[in-house]
Amino acid sequence: MGIMDQFLQQLINGISLGSIYALIALGYTMVYGIIKLINFAHGDIYMVGAYIGFFCITIMNWPVLPALLVSMLLTGILGMLIERFAYRPLRSAPRISVLITAIGVSFFLEYTMMYFVTPQPRTFPSLLDDAAYHIGPFIINNQQIMIFAITIILMAILTYIVQYTKVGKAMRAVSFDTETAQLMGINSNRIISVTFGIGSALAAAAGVLVGIYYNSIDPLMGIMPGLKAFVAAVLGGIGILPGAAAGGIILGIIEALVSGFISSTFRDAAAFAILILVLLFKPSGLLGKNTNEKV
Amino acid sequence: MSILLEAKNISKLFGGLKAVSNFNMTINKGELVGLIGPNGAGKTTAFNLFTGVYQPTSGTLSLDGRSLLGMKPSQITQRGLARTFQNIRLFSELSVLDNVKIAYHTHLNYNLLEAAFRFGRYIKQERQIEETGRELLKIFKLEDKADEIAKNLPYGAQRRLEIARALATHPQLLLLDEPAAGMNPQETNELMDMISWIRKEYALSILLIEHDMSLVMGICERIYVLEYGSIIAQGVPDEIKKNPEVIRAYLGEEA
Amino acid sequence: MSSLRKTDLKAIVISLIVFAVLQGLISSEALDPFWQLNIIVICINIIMSVSLNLINGYTGQFSLGHAGFMAIGAYTGAVLSVNFHMPFIVGLITAFVTAAIIGCLIGLPTMRLSGDYLAIATLGLGEIIRIVIMNVNYVGGAAGFMGIPKSTNFAWAFFVMLFVVFFIKNYVNSSFGRACVAIRENEIAAEAMGVNTTKYKVLAFTVGAGFAGVAGCLFAHTFYIVHPSSFTFLSSFNYLIMVVMGGMGSITGSIAGAFILTTISALLSDWPELRMSIYAVVLIALMFYRPQGLFGNIEITSLPIFKRFKGGK
Numbered sequence: 001m002g003i004m005d006q007f008l009q010q011l012i013n014g015i016s017l018g019s020i021y022a023l024i025a026l027g028y029t030m031v032y033g034i035i036k037l038i039n040f041a042h043g044d045i046y047m048v049g050a051y052i053g054f055f056c057i058t059i060m061n062w063p064v065l066p067a068l069l070v071s072m073l074l075t076g077i078l079g080m081l082i083e084r085f086a087y088r089p090l091r092s093a094p095r096i097s098v099l100i101t102a103i104g105v106s107f108f109l110e111y112t113m114m115y116f117v118t119p120q121p122r123t124f125p126s127l128l129d130d131a132a133y134h135i136g137p138f139i140i141n142n143q144q145i146m147i148f149a150i151t152i153i154l155m156a157i158l159t160y161i162v163q164y165t166k167v168g169k170a171m172r173a174v175s176f177d178t179e180t181a182q183l184m185g186i187n188s189n190r191i192i193s194v195t196f197g198i199g200s201a202l203a204a205a206a207g208v209l210v211g212i213y214y215n216s217i218d219p220l221m222g223i224m225p226g227l228k229a230f231v232a233a234v235l236g237g238i239g240i241l242p243g244a245a246a247g248g249i250i251l252g253i254i255e256a257l258v259s260g261f262i263s264s265t266f267r268d269a270a271a272f273a274i275l276i277l278v279l280l281f282k283p284s285g286l287l288g289k290n291t292n293e294k295v
Numbered sequence: 296m297s298i299l300l301e302a303k304n305i306s307k308l309f310g311g312l313k314a315v316s317n318f319n320m321t322i323n324k325g326e327l328v329g330l331i332g333p334n335g336a337g338k339t340t341a342f343n344l345f346t347g348v349y350q351p352t353s354g355t356l357s358l359d360g361r362s363l364l365g366m367k368p369s370q371i372t373q374r375g376l377a378r379t380f381q382n383i384r385l386f387s388e389l390s391v392l393d394n395v396k397i398a399y400h401t402h403l404n405y406n407l408l409e410a411a412f413r414f415g416r417y418i419k420q421e422r423q424i425e426e427t428g429r430e431l432l433k434i435f436k437l438e439d440k441a442d443e444i445a446k447n448l449p450y451g452a453q454r455r456l457e458i459a460r461a462l463a464t465h466p467q468l469l470l471l472d473e474p475a476a477g478m479n480p481q482e483t484n485e486l487m488d489m490i491s492w493i494r495k496e497y498a499l500s501i502l503l504i505e506h507d508m509s510l511v512m513g514i515c516e517r518i519y520v521l522e523y524g525s526i527i528a529q530g531v532p533d534e535i536k537k538n539p540e541v542i543r544a545y546l547g548e549e550a
Numbered sequence: 551m552s553s554l555r556k557t558d559l560k561a562i563v564i565s566l567i568v569f570a571v572l573q574g575l576i577s578s579e580a581l582d583p584f585w586q587l588n589i590i591v592i593c594i595n596i597i598m599s600v601s602l603n604l605i606n607g608y609t610g611q612f613s614l615g616h617a618g619f620m621a622i623g624a625y626t627g628a629v630l631s632v633n634f635h636m637p638f639i640v641g642l643i644t645a646f647v648t649a650a651i652i653g654c655l656i657g658l659p660t661m662r663l664s665g666d667y668l669a670i671a672t673l674g675l676g677e678i679i680r681i682v683i684m685n686v687n688y689v690g691g692a693a694g695f696m697g698i699p700k701s702t703n704f705a706w707a708f709f710v711m712l713f714v715v716f717f718i719k720n721y722v723n724s725s726f727g728r729a730c731v732a733i734r735e736n737e738i739a740a741e742a743m744g745v746n747t748t749k750y751k752v753l754a755f756t757v758g759a760g761f762a763g764v765a766g767c768l769f770a771h772t773f774y775i776v777h778p779s780s781f782t783f784l785s786s787f788n789y790l791i792m793v794v795m796g797g798m799g800s801i802t803g804s805i806a807g808a809f810i811l812t813t814i815s816a817l818l819s820d821w822p823e824l825r826m827s828i829y830a831v832v833l834i835a836l837m838f839y840r841p842q843g844l845f846g847n848i849e850i851t852s853l854p855i856f857k858r859f860k861g862g863k
Contacts (some may be wrong), residue, residue: 011801040667086834090841097841100794103835119823134658200833201644209614227783234670264690269681272674279671370746380742386735388847396725401662401744403725407753410724411717412801413558417724464744 008137010260011253011290016144016213018252019151024229025207025236025244026158028077029198034195036095040102041082043226044109049075049204050217051113054122068150068208079200080193084294088189103217107225114219121218123200124211141211154205155245159199161242167194176240180243228255231275237285238261244288298360299324300376300468305354307344308526311445314340315524320352322468325496329511330524331535332521333544338504339381340468341521344400345369346378358468361454374403377466379457381473381504387446391437391456397423398463425510426464434493435459451482455489462493471503475510483507487514512536520544556661558716569708576704586704590772593707594765595808597714601761601790602803606790607798607847608722609754610734611661612669616762616789619649620783622679623763624770625689628698631771642710642767646755650756659747659754664746665776673783684778694777695770713717714761715862717719719801721757730754731799731827795836797843802850807843 024046033041056067081113086105090098128142149160162168174191182188210225210247211217236243251271258270278285298321315337320326330338341347345356350521356363363371369505386394403424405416416514432438433457441449454474461469474490475483487510494501505511511518512532520528520535522544528535535541572589575581581589596618608750622647628642629638660671689695721727729750730741741747770776792811803858814832818825836843 002660032666036666038670076688087837093837096794096798097837100791101834101837103791104830104837106830107826107833108830111830115823186574223784230670233672234667239664247738265683265685266681269678272678272681275674276671276678279667281661283663283667346743348738351745367746367748368738368741369744369746372742378742380739384736384739384742386732386739389731389734393728397728397740397745398743400725400729405724406755407721407724407726410726412718413720421724430682460743 004138006260007257009139010256012138012140013260014253014256015249016133016147016252017256018084018142018249019147019214019230020206020248020254021209021225021229021232022245022248023151023154023209023230025248026155027203028230029233029238029241029244030171030195030199031237031269032233034171034178034192035087035091035098037102038230039221040099040107041109041223042052042199043078043222043229044106045075045082046111046207046225047217047219048109048207049200049218050207050211050221051117051122051185052126052204053208054211054217057125057127058141058237064146064208064212068205071204071208075204075207076197076201078246079196079203083196084195087121087194095190103238110219110222115139116264117219119219121216124215124217126215127212147209150205150209154202161198167191171195171241218235228271230267233273234275234285235278237288240287242249243285243287250286280285297324298322299358300325300502300537301355301357302341303349303355305341305344305356307340307349308352308525313524315344315351318344318521320519322500322502324467325335325494325498325500327490327514327516328503329515330502330504331506331508331511331518332522336521337475337524339472340379340486340524342504345371345470346376370467372464372466375465375467376451376470377461377464377468378470379454379461379472379474381455381476383453385453385460386447386454387444390431391445392425392441394456394460395428395431396424396465398460401429426496431459431463436446436490444523451478454478454486458489458493462497467500468500468502471505472502473504473506475505475507486510490514492522562712562716565712567707567746568634569712571850572708573704582806584816585651587772588701588812589819590768592809592812593704593711594768595789595792595812596711596805597761597765597768597806598789599796599804601758601765602752602789603793603796603798603801603804604718604721604730606793607760607800607804608727608734609730609751611751611755612665613667613672613755613758614783614786614790615656615672615674615679617781617783617785618676618679618851619653619762619777620650620766620769620785621683621776623766624776624781625683625766626763627696627767628695628770628776629689631701632695632861633697638706638771641701641771642764645763645767646760647763648705649766650760652761654752654756657752657759658730661751661755673786676781676783676786680778680781683781692778694775697777698770698774700771700774702768707768707772711765714764715801715805718757718761722801726750726753734799746815773823791833793843795833795843797845797847799847800843800845800849802848803843803845806845 010262024042028039028042030168031037052074056070057060082105086100086101091100098198102157123246128146130141132139132141162171170186170191174188178188228251229248232247233244235246235251255267255269258267300322302318302320305315306313307315317342330341332338344351347363347366349519349526352477358374359377386397403420404419409417416423431439432441435458437452437456437459440452444454458471474484475544478486491514493499516528518532518535519526520541526538528538528545572764576586598620602616603615605611627646629647647659660668663671671756680687683689686690727734730742733750734745737747742771795811796807799806815825818828
């Protein structure tokens with residue numbers, strides 16, 4: 001395989017991985033945009049989504065699509081419950097308290113899950129045959145096609161919700177200025193709850209897709225992707241939806257290229273190095289605007 | 296009289312917006328100068344330019360004949376230009392005395408190891424600023440409140456503490472941004488007396504932004520009037536009162 | 551103000567008594583080896599939390615990469631002991647210097663950032679440090695560095711900890727510390743008071759990083775092995791939690807936080823999953839009912855009971 005072929009192949013792998021990051025990053029960025037919280041538990045919500053999908057498929061013997069939808073639904077509800085009981089009581093507390101609470105929720109999800117399902121990784125059944133297609137110079141397998149398709153559909157739905165529905169407009173209003181939005185009669189608690197729900201559902205989808213793609217899930221699987229997704233969100237400009245999607249894809253591609261051409265052990269370092277470069281030279285992210293404190 | 300602060304042709308652009316344009320101002324040693332103008336005229340922006348919070352887009356700025364351009368706010372303070380803030384910026388969780396002690400910062404020269412191991416120089420200098428700090432608070436009638444948390448002070452006292460804190464940096468020129476804002480007439484009168492007094496006592500020059508005309512006209516020797524980022528008039532209070540441009544700026548076209 | 555020195559002396563005397571009692575318990579083997587080890591770990595964690603408090607609590611700069619500096623100190627100390635046969639004290643000092651230098655190099659560019667951006671940047675840098683170490687075969691790579699002498703005994707851990715606590719206590723009670731607190735309270739006003747905010751932020755970060763390095767060196771010489779997985783961002787979270795639990799801006803609090811969390815963790819060590827779930831619940835409950843931490847920003851020495859105990863000021 002020539003360098004060029006290898007490059008193209010890593011590009012496909014990168015976009016697959018990046019799609020996963022993008023789905024998680026969307027939830028991160030929505031939550032950050034609306035309540036300025038780095039929700040460290042978001043990666044673990046993705047893990048819970050993967051497990052729900054896993055049990056739907058193995059125990060209930062459901063096909064992929066219903067499993068995916070049920071996982072998204074249940075995980076979305078979980079996200080709303082977490083917001084309701086862990087974050088809402090702290091709405092006026094110092095931000096560090098909420099951040100620490102998020103870390104607490106993260107540990108709780110990880111280890112409670114571990115208590116019930118054991119720390120052993122589970123093998124996700126392979127639902128699709130491994131057929132690969134040659135499209136021009138690219139080789140794409142079934143799993144990747146599915147990841148692309150589902151990611152694109154979900155992003156389209158999200159865009160529709162945020163841009164054209166009443167809830168979406170309210171979300172943007174609350175994100176821009178919570179107090180003013182409330183004065184305009186928007187129930188900000190409800191909107192924040194919906195935001196958590198949607199974000200968590202997207203993470204659950206990513207969880208199920210990762211299970212199908214890598215065939216393995218475990219209770220701590222959310223830690224790194226969660227962090228990477230946050231990096232992706234910052235990369236694109238935190239609080240900006242297209243930024244999170246673009247950041248996720250870019251991060252995925254970079255990681256795939258670093259694994260393919262340098263060494264897979266440096267792929268995490270590459271992600272963080274990029275994060276730091278972006279923060280130093282354009283802290284507001286690739287698509288963000290700079291703001292200064294008024295004196 | 297020798298010139299202390301000199302601003303020549305200063306302009307500041309924010310994006311396409313000219314916040315201040317062709318701004319000229321001189322303050323002589325020992326002078327008490329007022330800067331007035333309608334809301335949004337650029338008065339606080341001028342302060343921010345003088346103190347290094349913003350860098351001018353063009354123009355020159357000097358204190359005592361040395362340029363201030365390109366310096367950080369802390370370096371400008373060390374040169375002898377101190378300020379207060381329109382929206383009070385005290386160290387609100389700290390005690391009143393600690394607020395003042397922080398301002399003595401540049402006058403302490405013990406190093407980190409002397410501090411960590413409590414050498415003689417540390418002990419001596421800390422004792423010194425404790426004493427001078429309390430004396431300073433006495434001047435501002437805050438000595439009883441030295442150990443109170445700054446945010447618990449009444450509003451007028453917070454304004455006084457801001458001035459005390461600025462004085463503790465040992466400035467040559469003190470910039471006061473609406474020192475009487477939110478004060479009642481009696482407090483304003485006391486403040487006027489205090490400003491006049493500290494100016495003599497510490498041989499200071501003062502530039503103050505104020506909306507309270509009686510205060511400005513009462514104590515300032517010269518006044519600059521700013522409108523839409525440009526100086527439209529300057530002179531002694533009586534001239535300013537009669538200046539048609541100023542009357543128009545404040546009362547509108549018809550007047 | 552000579553009462554300052556008197557306070558220090560009293561505190562040192564009390565510390566010596568505490569040391570004598572604990573050392574007695576260890577020498578007489580009233581404490582089993584498990585708790586002997588945990589007392590050392592408590593000392594190390596106190597160094598970590600107190601030094602992190604300087605950065606996060608006093609200076610208000612949100613660092614999530616403290617474990618990275620601990621890693622630097624741990625590996626520096628280990629290499630000096632194993633490959634260069636240096637005495638332990640040389641390892642400790644070099645660990646401080648190396649971690650402080652790298653802290654300074656990292657602090658200079660990143661201290662321009664604030665809030666969440668700084669938090670995530672320091673988290674990323676901490677991970678980069680760890681990943682780089684993991685890829686250096688000279689220090690054992692991903693398998694870890696083995697064969698480190700067990701030089702850290704209780705006396706070393708205790709007195710180094712005591713030194714660090716005093717150093718940082720005196721730091722925060724000097725113009726250096728006031729500059730830090732001024733930055734935390736209002737950065738623009740701090741600049742207006744002549745405080746070079748960049749300088750003091752970087753200095754606090756450097757000193758904090760250096761002491762984390764010292765803690766790392768003690769840590770490496772406590773166990774036979776150091777491993778990159780001991781220094782993930784999750785350990786940085788752990789130290790942050792100690793600081794927040796005790797109270798940001800209280801040294802007493804950091805000591806208490808390190809002590810309590812390490813003890814709880816040791817008590818529950820037989821039930822690893824349950825331990826973390828309980829830990830999580832305690833953490834969330836603490837944030838609900840006492841978000842300012844156990845001590846807020848109060849020091850034990852300023853409590854009335856302590857003043858009376860020491861015979862007033």
